Amino acid sequence: MAIEVTSGNTTLLQSQVANLLVQPLEQMSTFLAAGPQIFDTNQQLRIPRIASGVTAGFVGEGAQISDGDVSFDEVTLLPSTLKSLKVLVRFSNEMARQSVVALEATLRTRLVTDVANALDAALWDGAGTSNTIKGILRASGIATGTLDLADADSLIDGMATAQGNHVTPTHWVMTSASFAALRKLKIAVPDETNGVATYSQYLFDPSGIQNGTAFQLFGLPVIITDNIPAVSTKNRVALVDMSKVAVARDVDAEVKILDQTWGDYDSIGIRVVTRYDVALLQDEAVTLLTEA
Template identity: 25%
Template sequence: MAIQTTSGVIVQEAVQKILVQPLEQMSTWLSSGVTIVDSSEPVRIPVIEPGTLPTYVAQGDLIPDNAVNWSEVEALPSSLLGIAGWYPISNQAVRSTAVTGLPSVVQQRILTDASNKLDRCFYVGDSDGVSAVQTIDTSDATDGTFTLTYKGQTTAALDHDDAAADIQTALRGLSTIGASNVNVTGSAGAYTVTFAGALANTQVEAITIGTDSLTGPGSIEFVTQGIEAGGIDGLFNQPGTQQAELDTADLDSFLDAIAVAAAANVEPNRWYLNPVDHIQLRKIHKGNDDVSYVLDPDPRQGTVYTLFGIPVTTSNFIPRGKAALGATQYAIVVRDLNPEVFVTEHALAQRGALALRVSVRMDMVLSQPGAWVILSES
C-alpha cells in the first residue's frame, strides 16, 4: 500500500490490490466459498422456492404448469449504506524513515477494521439495526461496591446487590450516556444493559466495571454488538432458512442438521460455528472409560477443520449457541465495483496530517434459503 501525500482518489487497480482482494481473503465469510458478484448497480436475484411435482399426462392432454416458483430480491439497492472509515496519519510519521513499515501497518489496520465489520454484518447484520447489549454480573459478590465507566465517565459507588433501577439511574447520569439512552433490567447482581435512544442501533464502546471495593467477583460482558440500520441482513437473520437444534455436547444434533438439508435435496458444503462452540465439540470423549476424543485426530482438509466430512468456518462474530450449515453456492454476495480509498491533506492541514477515507459497499442474498440450516440452542 502506497501512502500518497497529494489529495485524490487512488485508482481502482490499486484499490483492488490494497483493499478488495485482501478483504476477500481476510473475511471468514467471503473466503468460505460463497458466490461473489461484482456490479456497479442494483442486481435482481431470483430466490428459488419449492415447485410443483411433475405428473403423468395422457398423450394430447394439457400439461399442467410445473414451473419452479421464485420471487426476486434486489441486492445492492441504492439505499444500502456502505462501510466507511477515516484514518488520520501525521505527515511526520509518513516521512519518518524509522517507520519503514508504516504503509503495511496502515493497510493492515484498514483491512482488519473492514473485514471485522463486514463479517459481523454478514453473520448477524439486521437492516433494521441492532442495539448493543451488555450484561453485568456481581451475583457471587458477598459485600462491597463497584463502579461502572463509559467513555471516561464513572458512576458513584454502587452496592453489589443494588436494584436494576439503581444501575440504570447511575448509567443515565453519565454525561457520555445521557437520559433514556440505556435501559437496565434484571435482578440484584445480574443486570442486562441495553443501549437505547440516541445510542440505539449503533456501535458503542464497552462499559467497564471497577471491582476494587467489591468483596467477590464482578464481571461485564458484551452480549450483542450494535449495528446500524440500513445495512446487510446477515445469515442468521435471513428469512426462509430451515431450523434445527444445536447441542454442543451431542454430535447427533449436527447429523440431524445434515438430515434436514438432505430432506431438502441439498448437499451442504460448509459449517459455520463460533470458535468456543467448535472447541466444545472437539472436547467430546468417547466415554466408557475411554478418555480419547471422538474428533481425534483432528479431522482436517489441508488447513481447514471438517465435521462429518464438511469443512468448518469459525468466527467470533457468529453468536455462541448458534451454528449454520449450508451450500455456499446459494449464498450470493454482491460487491460494489467502485470501492474507494481517498487521500486528503486539506481537512487536517493545520495539524500537519493527512487522512485516508475508505468506503466499500456489499450486500448478501440467499438465492435458495431452504439450502441453509440454522442451528440454535434450545
C-alpha cells in the same frame, strides 16, 4: 563518592524504537474466503428465481395434458439506500516524517483490515437495521434445529434437515468454543485386558478432524469464527451451502489518500470505503442449530 549508574538514571538513557509495529491478535475474515457467488455491480442487483414449478403426471394416449403454472420471484441486493462501510484517519506530516515505521502504508493496511473485519461480521450476522447489511444467519426463511454440544447426533439431525430441504451443505460455521466442545466428546471403550474396566476414547478421530490445515466434521470443512455469537447464552452452529449465497460487491476496500483536504492543518487523511450486500438464493441454504 557515589557512582551514578544506569539503573538509577533511566531518564538519561538513549532509547531506540524498533521499526516493527505489532498488530493485535484477531481472527481472519472468513465469509468471502468460503466461496460465495460474487457479483460486481454498482447498481441494485435483482436475481430472478423460480418460486414453484409444475407437477408432471402420467397422461394416456389421446388424453388432454393439464396446464401447469410456474411462479417466479426474485432476490434483491444493493438497494440504493444501503449504507457503505467507511473509516477515516488523520495524522500530521510531522508524524509521518518522524515515525520509525512507514506510517502511511501501515495505517492503510490497518484500516483495510479493520473494514474487512467489520464487513465479515456483517455478512455473517449483521442485524440489517437502519439500511445496513442483513447477515445470512438472520435471513428470513432459513431452516432451524436444536443444538446439543454434548451430543453429536444433533449435528447429524442438522444435516438431515438440510438434506430434507434438498440442500447439499458445504461448510459448518461455529465458534472456537463450540468446536472445542465437540472435539472433547468421548465414548467409553471396554479394556480388552479384563473386559470390564473402560477407558475414554475421543468420538472424533483427531486425524479425521483436521485435513491438512483445515478442520472438518462429518466430512465437511469447519469455519471457525466469532461472528456466530451465542444468543441469550445459547450457542449456535450453522450448516451452510455457500454455493447458494450471493454477494453483491459495489466497492472493494477503496483506499484514498487525502493530502490536500486538511492542507491548512499540514495533515494527511486516509479514507477506506467498501460497500457489499448479501442474500440467499434459496432460504434453506442455511440451517441454524441453536441450543435448547
